[in-house]
Amino acid sequence: MEHISKIYGNGIVANEDVNFNLKRGEIHALVGENGAGKTTLMKILFGMEKPSSGTITLEGAPLEMNSSEDAISHGIGMVHQHFMLVNSFTVAQNIALGIEPKKGLFVDSAKVNDFARELGEKYHFDIDPTAVVGTLPVGIKQKVEILKALARGARILILDEPTAVLTPQETDQLFAELNVLKDLGHTIIFISHKLREVKAISNRVTVMRNGRSVGVYDTDELTEEELSAKIVGWEGGGELEKAPCTPGEVLIRAEHLSYYGGAQVPVLDDVSFAVHAGTVLGVAGVQGNGQVELVELLTRARELEQGRVEINGMDISRQKVRALREGGLGYIPEDRLRQGAAAGASIRENLISCSYYRAPVSGPAGLLSNEQIDAFTRQSIADYEIKCGSGASKISMLSGGNMQKVVVARECSGQPSVLIAEQPTRGVDIGAARIIHQKILSLRDSGSAVLLISADLAEVMKLSDAVVVLYDGRIVAYFPDVSAVTEEELGLCMLGLQRHSPERIQEVTK
Structure with a gap:
């Protein structure tokens, strides 16, 4: 060529x-x-x-x-x-x-x-x-x-x-x-x-x-x-700096989640875990082993069938999505085009789509403040190094990595106390991935509880403090210290070739 x-x-x-x-x-x-x-x-x-x-x-x-x-x-x-x-x-x-x-x-x-x-x-x-x-x-x-x-x-x-x-x-x-x-x-x-x-x-x-x-x-x-x-195009990077975690109270608790969705066998089978403030719990697994259903249950995209979920001490089963948002939940979805962004809207409109109704974006009379929106948009573009013409550009004109940065900027801007990050850097380049990884660790260091679901084992090991492995809808392994595990060990558990004892897996609920 x-x-x-x-x-x-x-x-x-x-x-x-x-x-x-x-x-x-x-x-x-x-x-x-x-x-x-x-x-x-x-x-x-x-x-x-x-x-x-x-x-x-x-x-x-x-x-x-x-x-x-x-x-x-x-x-x-x-x-x-x-x-x-x-x-x-x-x-x-x-x-x-x-x-x-x-x-x-x-x-x-x-x-x-x-x-x-x-x-x-x-x-x-x-x-x-x-x-x-x-x-x-x-x-x-x-x-x-x-x-x-x-x-x-x-x-x-x-x-x-x-x-x-x-x-x-x-x-x-x-x-x-x-x-x-x-x-x-x-x-x-x-x-x-x-x-x-x-x-x-x-x-x-x-x-x-x-x-x-x-x-x-x-x-x-x-x-x-x-x-x-x-x-x-620059000498930068090296290893991502990650300070030791300081676990606080439990901010995400899932108890005995089972989900059939009309199937004869459960897609999720008796899944329980807890995520503490100031920690990242990674969920590893080959696609199709219940990760999508788990996230959709936690974010109210599906109705709970069996079990209970608490986020920030709130039983989510009867809560609207806005109530979860106002309770401190941030969510980076797997599919930025289908779930994460409104393709026909501008960058600035996407950035405020979860906060348009509250201060400082919305004033006392319920009117949007263009000055505040423009300032927030400029700050997000600078902080996340979003490559674009301006905040008024349609988000659909961006590359996949820059679109993902807009989604992450929106979800992390309010310092959520709980962040569910689902495949947060899939298909993005190393520069964009580094920015996203730094933001996730920054939230964790400021006391947020992060649940990370990723098929990228390098990402799981880089960001997580502890890891569970989902296989066939069940948690089959729990590694309380990610520094003591190899990708090969995780891979064997992801393929169902190795499993931990029920007693060890039970530790992730504490």
């Missing part, structure tokens, strides 16, 4: 004179902050976007792609961060979808299964072709997505945040499989914010910043710290 530029109709420059090259049989990492232009560049390579200028050549021949179908026909495949699978179909049906072998007018199911099985064996992917995708863990779904691309002849694979929801053990297995693909001559583009994994798996790395490529490096030549500095 040579001299690629992409300028949208509203004048936004997503890519500016970018050069990007791949070698056959390499794993090439693509890194950069949110809004650096990585996604746009890959959409151009995969035919989802047309460049404003620049050329693409494949093995010396010029390429002009008008669709993803064109890219697939030239051996380019993309595995998106959010899986695009049909959950009610089997593994084999998903892999062969659209290219199924036929027997007369009908799909030949036996050949579909054989095709998927042979493909898995060829690339050393351990799969069951007849398994229904909706019943599978995320690590297996990841394999199905990759095999789906390989089934269509992909020789170049674009992997967007492929390890975002994997345990350490699943990540190790994925890396082994990617190395098999590399040895067979496939070329892999690995997009990730996890620099340790970039170092572990890639041969070369391209760094993007502000829509431009700022360097291509042999991965072995850079330390994680040097790579981080090149991504953000």
Whole structure:
């Protein structure tokens, strides 16, 4: 890809004179902050976007792609961060979808299964072709997505945040499989914010910043710290400073929570825990083990079926969301687009959406104070380093990381006594993640109780004082001192391969 530029109709420059090259049989990492232009560049390579200028050549021949179908026909495949699978179909049906072998007018199911099985064996992917995708863990779904691309002849694979929801053990297995693909001559583009994994798996790395490529490096030549500095453009960072915690009174207490939601078996099964003021309790677990339901029960998005929850000593079962907010609850939701922001509203409107009715935003007569709103907006933009034109810009114009900073600024601005942080830095760059992490620890140090739910084990271990592991809707492990546990131990518990005794788990309720 040579001299690629992409300028949208509203004048936004997503890519500016970018050069990007791949070698056959390499794993090439693509890194950069949110809004650096990585996604746009890959959409151009995969035919989802047309460049404003620049050329693409494949093995010396010029390429002009008008669709993803064109890219697939030239051996380019993309595995998106959010899986695009049909959950009610089997593994084999998903892999062969659209290219199924036929027997007369009908799909030949036996050949579909054989095709998927042979493909898995060829690339050393351990799969069951007849398994229904909706019943599978995320690590297996990841394999199905990759095999789906390989089934269509992909020789170049674009992997967007492929390890975002994997345990350490699943990540190790994925890396082994990617190395098999590399040895067979496939070329892999690995997009990730996890620099340790970039170092572990890639041969070369391209760094993007502000829509431009700022360097291509042999991965072995850079330390994680040097790579981080090149991504953000400054020498800063190092380890996040975390003072010892000083536990206070219990501000979140959950007792014997069970939730069925219409299912025959509980999605949550007798879950109890307590979070003290001045501490962060991390909840680790592979996605789909009850984390979403737990958060929605705590934030009143679902009605309690069994059990009791107290926040700041208040039984939440009959409380409105506003009452919880006024009682000191802050909530950073997992999905910033669906739950965390009003896409059609401005940054300033999103920032005051939970406080528009009270001082200082609202005056004695109930009238909004534009002066106070503007001051709060300017302060939030400065404190959280939100990259935007102005507070009047629509939040939908921001990159994912900057949108997340707006959500965090809103939720943390009132110094909540209780913060529920659900995947607070998913999909954000290292600079944005650091700002968010510092704010969470600042709240904890000022006496707030923080419940952190994250699939990122590095984040859980960096921020938490203690950790519980959710597996199959139950707390299966409790680590009262996060400094005494490894990611590998947590990973084994997340996979259900290790469990703690009921007596030890009971300690998290004290």
